[in-house]
Amino acid sequence: MRRRAKATGTASVTRSELFNEEFLKKLEYLHIVSRKLFSGLNRAERRTRKVGSGVEFADYRDYAAGDDFRYLDWNVYGRMDRLLLRLFEEEEDLHIYFLLDTSDSTQLGQPPKLHYGMQIAAALAYVGLANLDRVSVVTFADGLRDRLAPARGKGRIFKVFEFFRNVEPGGQTRLAASLRAFVHQNKRRGLAVLISDFYDPAGYEEGLNLLRHNRFEPLVIHLHDPREARPSLVGDLQLIDCETGEVRELTVSPRLLKAYAAEYERYCAELQEHCTKKQIPFFRADTQLPFDDLVLRIFRRGGFLK
Amino acid sequence: MTFLGLPLAKLLPLFAVAAGAVTVLYILKLRRRRVQVPFAKLWQRVLKEKESTSLFRQLRRLLSLLLQLAFLLLLTGALGDPRFSAERVDGRHIIVLVDASASMRATDGAPGTRLDQARDQVRALVRGLGGADAMMLVRMDTQVTPLTPFTGDEALLLKALDALDPADTRADLARGLQFAGDALRGKTKPLLVLVGDGAYDRAVLASVLLRDKGAAASPTPTDWLDRIDLRGVQVSFLPVGASRDNVAIVAFSARRYATNKLSFEVYLEVVNYRDRPTEADLQLLSDGEVTEVQRLRLKAGERARYTCGPEDRKGKKRAWCEMAASGELLEARLLPPGSSGRESPGALDAFPLDDRAYALLPKRKKQHVLLVSDGNLFVEGALLLDDNVELAKVAPRAYSPRALKGMDAVVFDGFYPPTKEAPRLHTLLLNPPEDAGPFATTGRLQAPLITEQSAKHPVMRWITLKDTNISNATKFSMAEGVEVLAASFRDPVMVARAVGNLKTVAFGFDIKRSDLPLRVAFPMLVVNTFNWFSGDTEGLVTTYRTGESWRVSLAALGSAAELPAQAQVTDPAGETRSTPIQQGAVVIYGRRAGVYTIAVGDKTMRVAGNLADATESDIRPQRTLALGGQTLERPRGFSGGLRREIWIYLLLAAVALTFLEWHTYNRRVTV
Numbered sequence: 007m008r009r010r011a012k013a014t015g016t017a018s019v020t021r022s023e024l025f026n027e028e029f030l031k032k033l034e035y036l037h038i039v040s041r042k043l044f045s046g047l048n049r050a051e052r053r054t055r056k057v058g059s060g061v062e063f064a065d066y067r068d069y070a071a072g073d074d075f076r077y078l079d080w081n082v083y084g085r086m087d088r089l090l091l092r093l094f095e096e097e098e099d100l101h102i103y104f105l106l107d108t109s110d111s112t113q114l115g116q117p118p119k120l121h122y123g124m125q126i127a128a129a130l131a132y133v134g135l136a137n138l139d140r141v142s143v144v145t146f147a148d149g150l151r152d153r154l155a156p157a158r159g160k161g162r163i164f165k166v167f168e169f170f171r172n173v174e175p176g177g178q179t180r181l182a183a184s185l186r187a188f189v190h191q192n193k194r195r196g197l198a199v200l201i202s203d204f205y206d207p208a209g210y211e212e213g214l215n216l217l218r219h220n221r222f223e224p225l226v227i228h229l230h231d232p233r234e235a236r237p238s239l240v241g242d243l244q245l246i247d248c249e250t251g252e253v254r255e256l257t258v259s260p261r262l263l264k265a266y267a268a269e270y271e272r273y274c275a276e277l278q279e280h281c282t283k284k285q286i287p288f289f290r291a292d293t294q295l296p297f298d299d300l301v302l303r304i305f306r307r308g309g310f311l312k
Numbered sequence: 313m314t315f316l317g318l319p320l321a322k323l324l325p326l327f328a329v330a331a332g333a334v335t336v337l338y339i340l341k342l343r344r345r346r347v348q349v350p351f352a353k354l355w356q357r358v359l360k361e362k363e364s365t366s367l368f369r370q371l372r373r374l375l376s377l378l379l380q381l382a383f384l385l386l387l388t389g390a391l392g393d394p395r396f397s398a399e400r401v402d403g404r405h406i407i408v409l410v411d412a413s414a415s416m417r418a419t420d421g422a423p424g425t426r427l428d429q430a431r432d433q434v435r436a437l438v439r440g441l442g443g444a445d446a447m448m449l450v451r452m453d454t455q456v457t458p459l460t461p462f463t464g465d466e467a468l469l470l471k472a473l474d475a476l477d478p479a480d481t482r483a484d485l486a487r488g489l490q491f492a493g494d495a496l497r498g499k500t501k502p503l504l505v506l507v508g509d510g511a512y513d514r515a516v517l518a519s520v521l522l523r524d525k526g527a528a529a530s531p532t533p534t535d536w537l538d539r540i541d542l543r544g545v546q547v548s549f550l551p552v553g554a555s556r557d558n559v560a561i562v563a564f565s566a567r568r569y570a571t572n573k574l575s576f577e578v579y580l581e582v583v584n585y586r587d588r589p590t591e592a593d594l595q596l597l598s599d600g601e602v603t604e605v606q607r608l609r610l611k612a613g614e615r616a617r618y619t620c621g622p623e624d625r626k627g628k629k630r631a632w633c634e635m636a637a638s639g640e641l642l643e644a645r646l647l648p649p650g651s652s653g654r655e656s657p658g659a660l661d662a663f664p665l666d667d668r669a670y671a672l673l674p675k676r677k678k679q680h681v682l683l684v685s686d687g688n689l690f691v692e693g694a695l696l697l698d699d700n701v702e703l704a705k706v707a708p709r710a711y712s713p714r715a716l717k718g719m720d721a722v723v724f725d726g727f728y729p730p731t732k733e734a735p736r737l738h739t740l741l742l743n744p745p746e747d748a749g750p751f752a753t754t755g756r757l758q759a760p761l762i763t764e765q766s767a768k769h770p771v772m773r774w775i776t777l778k779d780t781n782i783s784n785a786t787k788f789s790m791a792e793g794v795e796v797l798a799a800s801f802r803d804p805v806m807v808a809r810a811v812g813n814l815k816t817v818a819f820g821f822d823i824k825r826s827d828l829p830l831r832v833a834f835p836m837l838v839v840n841t842f843n844w845f846s847g848d849t850e851g852l853v854t855t856y857r858t859g860e861s862w863r864v865s866l867a868a869l870g871s872a873a874e875l876p877a878q879a880q881v882t883d884p885a886g887e888t889r890s891t892p893i894q895q896g897a898v899v900i901y902g903r904r905a906g907v908y909t910i911a912v913g914d915k916t917m918r919v920a921g922n923l924a925d926a927t928e929s930d931i932r933p934q935r936t937l938a939l940g941g942q943t944l945e946r947p948r949g950f951s952g953g954l955r956r957e958i959w960i961y962l963l964l965a966a967v968a969l970t971f972l973e974w975h976t977y978n979r980r981v982t983v
Contacts (some may be wrong), residue, residue: 111350154389171816205351234350244344253351256359265358276608 025167034131041131055056066090100195102134102141109179110249111205113169115231123147123201123229124170125297136160147177178249179206181213189220198222203229225287235270318391327388334527346713379874379973386966390786390959403444407492407497411508412451413483414923415931420555420558427478429506429552438469440950453479454859464470480905482928485512489540502545505947509553520940541980553933557662558585560929565855566642578632580618584610589663593652597643605652606852642671666929670920671855684711685725694838721845738845741818751787751818760785760800770844781827786820817841858902865897869915872896880911899938
């Protein structure tokens with residue numbers, strides 16, 4: 007029988023307190039900042055899948071490997087000896103999907119990684135709603151759990167809050183199964199913001215590939231608690247996986263802890279490297295840092311704002 | 313290697329069982345703390361090898377197990393008390409006879425006294441005991457006291473040794489050896505270790521029977537009556553002491569002159585045990601006040617007596633004669649020359665105990681005596697000769713009981729008052745009327761001859777009445793309490809009686825009609841009579857020797873009938889104990905030299921005890937001792953202060969191993 011893990015520790019704030027007045031102020035601030043960033047953005051650097059589907063020319067950007075070379079502007083190439091891609095305004099409004107991992111492992115930590123992920127998702131959703139994008143929120147663990155129907159406009163943010171408040175966390179992390187179900191259920195392509203700690207014994211590669219192959223634009227936010235890298239464990243222990251219930255007996259020595267920290271770092275680095283290779287924007291969300299710092303980092307990096 | 317504790321046959325199974333138990337405990341599954349982790353796969357990736365439940369995997373902390381087994385091995389080995397075979401000593405029964413006599417107080421031990429040195433020697437013996445050895449510690453002065461039973465308990469032996477203190481008495485070696493011989497008889501491997509300075513009676517040393525002289529010469533039991541049988545016992549000697557530096561007072565007494573109780577003379581005997589001529593100040597104190605100081609000059613080994621005899625007067629030795637002192641307690645002290653005036657003169661030699669001696673003088677008391685007589689110059693002369701008598705006279709016709717006020721004794725010469733006026737005083741009756749007086753009479757004797765006289769009665773001391781001519785005398789009848797002082801063919805003519813504290817003496821004849829006043833005996837007779845009345849029957853108060861039981865008469869404190877059942881005796885060290893009074897006397901064991909106070913109710917008396925033992929004062933240490941003609945060797949089979957019991961080191965190693973194991977465990981070396 008699989009053991010159900012309890013959330014360790016008590017969050018400094020309850021879930022209902024996550025989205026208070028203070029939080030809303032921060033969201034408004036982030037929205038204002040996002041608009042400044044938007045006006046200052048180099049449009050040529052903005053990648054979109056919607057090339058060729060619109061009629062109104064929007065902008066150029068540098069050609070990158072994998073782009074459809076039918077949209078290359080050969081005239082510019084002829085004159086400037088530079089490969090530029092023609093971009094067209096999207097006719098449809100942008101769909102933004104927030105895929106939030108609510109498995110057992112996200113309930114660990116202080117604050118719980120789940121809360122941190124919810125705050126990031128809420129902040130980005132607010133900016134998306136404010137930009138009149140269609141924002142949808144989906145929770146998953148061993149499969150898809152709850153879903154918030156796509157909505158537009160700032161006023162819908164409270165529905166997002168309500169949705170998060172009522173999320174029932176639990177279950178194992180099965181990225182592949184969850185994302186397979188997601189791509190089958192959502193035919194409208196768009197930006198898929200995947201927020202997870204990626205503790206999937208089966209790996210994360212298949213899941214991310216599913217998003218890419220089904221023409222979603224994935225953006226990965228890795229929930230990371232630095233204390234998980236250096237746990238304060240010593241002696242003869244029975245380690246229980248909070249999701250699978252798998253038991254492992256071992257004696258933790260300082261040397262082993264050091265090796266574990268290195269392995270953890272390697273795991274995170276592998277995830278980041280994989281995303282970079284596949285040109286998936288990747289952000290490590292350190293739960294010990296304020297969430298708005300991460301959101302600003304996402305804005306600056308680009309890939310989320312139009 | 314031999315095992316004096318548990319034998320190897322027991323140790324091996326013990327170790328096997330314990331080692332098996334430890335191994336089983338190691339095989340047991342470790343109870344681990346349960347901890348939740350978010351992603352166990354990462355830990356799996358860290359661990360290179362897979363956890364296994366095989367026996368070999370359970371023993372992965374093999375080093376820790378080996379350390380534990382080594383710890384067990386050391387503990388089990390310690391139980392066996394292993395010894396090197398060369399040191400093997402099978403269960404011996406050892407008596408350590410520690411000389412605790414006065415000479416062991418000598419301060420030539422380095423450091424401390426000889427007894428301290430002896431303690432150190434015995435401590436080394438105790439620590440060198442084998443696992444199966446049993447030792448008994450015995451103290452020896454004039455008494456022999458076993459301080460422990462036969463035991464191998466080192467702590468008990470050392471505790472008894474620390475409590476050992478010397479007495480101010482001689483050593484009764486004969487008694488000590490007899491005790492040791494009796495205690496060791498029938499015991500396995502008997503060993504007697506004598507620890508002392510060798511200040512023992514040579515006759516005792518020669519009287520020991522250490523071994524049979526052969527079957528042919530087996531003596532008869534009667535030859536052994538005065539022998540100390542130590543056959544079969546191995547006897548060793550541990551000498552202590554290093555110096556012969558001693559000048560001792562070996563005898564000291566004083567007495568008042570019989571005819572003048574104000575004056576006294578002193579007898580003193582001093583021995584110089586040094587091998588060089590010595591000077592010393594001899595100080596005499598009376599009740600703590602310095603009375604006289606003399607400079608003594610003694611040759612090496614000289615024994616000097618200081619008396620008031622004619623020989624000494626001829627030799628111009630300065631003795632203390634015809635001295636007068638108000639006190640009763642005399643103390644003689646030997647001091648370094650020229651130091652008698654100092655507050656702390658220091659010790660003259662290495663053995664200060666015999667540099668002091670004490671003597672007591674009888675109480676000085678003038679008796680007020682009333683002579684009721686029509687005139688008797690002989691009696692008056694005898695009484696006036698006695699400095700201790702204050703005489704008052706009254707004629708019989710002027711006598712009344714009022715005249716007795718303030719008097720201690722009364723002399724009735726040819727007269728006795730009517731019965732209702734009979735005095736409640738000591739009374740001397742001279743030629744009492746036949747129909748009066750306290751003694752019943754049975755008629756008169758004409759020209760009696762004194763044929764018997766009492767040898768014991770104090771009145772008759774130094775008196776002989778042989779050939780005394782008497783005109784006639786009253787015959788006294790014998791009654792209860794009446795003692796005959798002199799008799800003519802068993803007819804008492806001189807009697808005495810003591811009723812309670814009231815004493816009466818009667819001479820049954822008129823001294824003027826006898827030649828007794830012309831004899832030397834007469835004044836002595838009068839002096840003795842009044843000395844007996846005052847309770848001062850001894851011109852000499854006995855000075856006792858330590859190490860003996862003294863029977864001290866309490867007559868000076870009251871008659872036997874009046875005395876209570878207990879007296880409080882305080883020794884020189886200030887310890888007071890209740891002592892039963894039996895037949896008007898107490899028995900005191902003199903363990904300490906000095907002055908003892910005996911208290912009965914509110915009355916007290918003092919007695920003095922001195923070492924007064926030339927053998928004990930001769931502190932020349934003997935490096936060797938011959939017992940029964942055989943020179944004794946030093947004790948063997950003891951480690952001489954170095955602990956050779958391997959079990960102690962095994963235990964220490966086990967403790968060290970525990971620390972090592974704990975350290976390696978915490979450092980994750982053995983896990």
